[in-house]
Amino acid sequence: MNRSPYFNYIEEKLSTLATRIELRGGLNILDLNIHAESFYTHFFNLLFGWKLINLNAKQHNVAGADLIDSENKIIVQVSATATKQKIESAFNKKNISNYPDYSFKFIFIAKNAGDLRTKTFANPYNLTFDPAADIFDVSALLQSILVMEIEQQKLIYDFLKKELKSEADPEKVETNLATIIKILSKEKWSPDVLSFETLAFDPEEKISYNQLGTAARLLIEDHKIYYYRIEKIYSDYDKQGANKSISILNGIRKEYINLVDTVSANQCFLAVIEKVKERIHTSANYTPIADEELDLCVQILVVDAFIRCKIFKNPSGDSNANS
Secondary structure: OOHHHHHHHHHHHHHHHHHHHHHHHHOOOOHHHHHHHHHHHHHHHHHHOOOOEEHHHHOOOOOOOOEEEOOOOEEEEEEOOOOHHHHHHHHOOHHHHHOOOOEEEEEEOOOOOHHHHHOOOOOOOOOEOOHHHHEEOHHHHHHHHHOOOHHHHHHHHHHHHHHHOOOOOHHHHHHHHHHHHHHHHOOOOOOOOOOOOOOOOOHHHHHHHOOOOHHHHHHHHHHHHHHHHHHHHHHHHHOOOOOHHHHHHHHHHHHHHHHOOOOOHHHHHHHHHHHHHHHHHOOOOOOOOOHHHHHHHHHHHHHHHHHOOOOOOOOOOOHHHOO
């Protein structure tokens, strides 16, 4: 399903952020808590169409509240502490009485707050507050995102990629790629390894031409930047006379040919990745690599084969990559 890669990425990033805030809070390292206020300001505006701004940008350390949307009459507290006492403490702040017709909401950025949604709270200024609807944590946010239209999920995915993207260490990736290429080059993919040109094609044009779905598109967009690193590794090996690039590209192509007529284009792309990973895992030459790193490197290799037009059809009409 096309929405799966979007949701999976969103879930991973929000969960990781919450875990880091909790762990660092235990060490009294609170920088992420401060940044989270700004992050969640923009995140909730995107998620629900609110127009929150940071109250602390106007007045430092406003008691009981952090964010405000004057147009929609919403006031928000962002906290890593999910307790009944925390909520009631905010309700008891005198300045909160300045917002009698506002809806009060709590965003808990680390702890799960599910049990708080069933409780009642002392609310001396009679603020508009429904615990079941106005208490948010990562789990509640993910429930909302899960049922959104795919276009909305894509907007959230794009936002999180910009805000919370963690870059892979290029040197580590290159080292792992070299290791995997060495493993794959020793495999006997087929008795008829062919020599062919390995010219690159425009990824976007080829994605559209082959009608690839969201999952494949995301992987190609993320990993196409590694094309020149792969080229360098292949070149270094090929100078030794081993022709590793031809062997590996031919092997990936063979997996593609075996699959192309059996599943959709998107499923075929992902299945090729799984087949190559399986080949690595069962290789007698396999050197163990962390699963996450192995996944990344195999994805990069398959994307590279796609760009070189060794798998899927060439938009220019050349039959080189046709099944």
